Amino acid sequence: MVKYKRVLLKLSGESLQGEQNYGISTEMLNAYAQEIGAAVKEGAQVAVVIGGGNIFRGLAGTSKGFDRVKGDQMGMLATIINSLALESALTNQGVKAKVLTSIRMEPIGEYYSAHKARELLNEGVVAILAGGTSNPFFTTDTASALRGVEIEAEVLLKGTRVDGIYTADPEKDPTAVRFEEITFHEAYSKQLKVMDLTAFTMCSENNLPIVVFDMNKPKNLTKVILGEKIGTLVKN
Ligand SMILES: Nc1ncnc2c1ncn2[C@@H]1O[C@H](COP(=O)(O)OP(=O)(O)OP(=O)(O)O)[C@@H](O)[C@H]1O
Numbered sequence: 001m002v003k004y005k006r007v008l009l010k011l012s013g014e015s016l017q018g019e020q021n022y023g024i025s026t027e028m029l030n031a032y033a034q035e036i037g038a039a040v041k042e043g044a045q046v047a048v049v050i051g052g053g054n055i056f057r058g059l060a061g062t063s064k065g066f067d068r069v070k071g072d073q074m075g076m077l078a079t080i081i082n083s084l085a086l087e088s089a090l091t092n093q094g095v096k097a098k099v100l101t102s103i104r105m106e107p108i109g110e111y112y113s114a115h116k117a118r119e120l121l122n123e124g125v126v127a128i129l130a131g132g133t134s135n136p137f138f139t140t141d142t143a144s145a146l147r148g149v150e151i152e153a154e155v156l157l158k159g160t161r162v163d164g165i166y167t168a169d170p171e172k173d174p175t176a177v178r179f180e181e182i183t184f185h186e187a188y189s190k191q192l193k194v195m196d197l198t199a200f201t202m203c204s205e206n207n208l209p210i211v212v213f214d215m216n217k218p219k220n221l222t223k224v225i226l227g228e229k230i231g232t233l234v235k236n
C-alpha cells in the first residue's frame, strides 16, 4: 500500500550525466527509468520534472555573453531534450510515458495542461512535464513546485545525489549534519541551498510537503513512496 498515491518527482539534470562531464549517460537514464517503473508497479501515479544542468543553464550562458532570456530559453529546451530521453527509456522498459511541454512544439510533445497531466496520471501513464515553467528567470525546482500544486500531487519528491538536507552543502562541508525533518520556515530562514527559495515558498503556501532523497540509491524512490523514512521531509 503506497503512502503517496500521486507524486511529482523532480530529477536533477546534472545527475543524468553520470560520470560524464556533459550530456546523458544511458546507464543513469535507464536506472532512473527502472526506478520510476518500479514505483508505478506499486500503484503510484508519477509525474516527472527533469532539470537541464547536464546540457545548459541560463546563468552559465550569461558569463559567456548570452542574453539571460535567450540563455534561459536554451536551458528550458535542454529540459525538453532530457524529458524526451526519459520518455524513450521508459517506453523501452514497457512503462507508459508521455511528454507534455510547457512551450508549444507539437509533435515533439503535447502542449501541457494540468487537466491533461491529471488524465494521464489517472490512466497510469508517467507524465513528463518538460520545459520548466516556460518563463525565464525560473528553475526546474520552481517548475516542480508549480506543477506539483497544479496536478494535486501529495508530495514533491526531490531525487538528487545527496541523501537529504544538511546544515550546509554536504558536498562542500564534511561536518554538515543531516535533518530528518525540517519546516519550510527553517529551510527558508537558514537559506539551505538544496532548492531555490521560490520553490520552497510555493510549496509552503500550498501545503505541498517535499522529501529530498538520494535518487542514485536503488529502490529509494519506491521506499519513499511506500512511506519509509528516507531523506529529509520538509513541511509546514
Ligand atoms: N543544505 C544543503 N543540503 C543538501 N544539499 C545541498 C545543500 N546546499 C546545497 N546542496 C546541494 O544541492 C544539490 C542538489 O541540487 P539538484 O539535485 O537540484 O542538482 P542540480 O545539479 O542543481 O540539478 P539540475 O540539473 O536539475 O539543476 C546537491 O548536489 C547538494 O550538493
Ligand SMILES: O=c1ccn([C@@H]2O[C@H](COP(=O)(O)O)[C@@H](O)[C@H]2O)c(=O)[nH]1
Residues within 6 Å of the ligand: 013, 050, 051, 052, 053, 056, 057, 058, 059, 071, 072, 073, 074, 075, 076, 077, 078, 079, 131, 132, 133, 134, 135, 136, 137, 138, 139, 140, 141, 143
Ligand atoms: O522555468 C524555468 C526552468 C528552467 N529554466 C532554465 O533552464 C535551465 C535548466 O534548469 P535547471 O533547473 O537549472 O536544471 C535553468 O538554469 C534556466 O536557465 C528557466 O529559465 N525557466
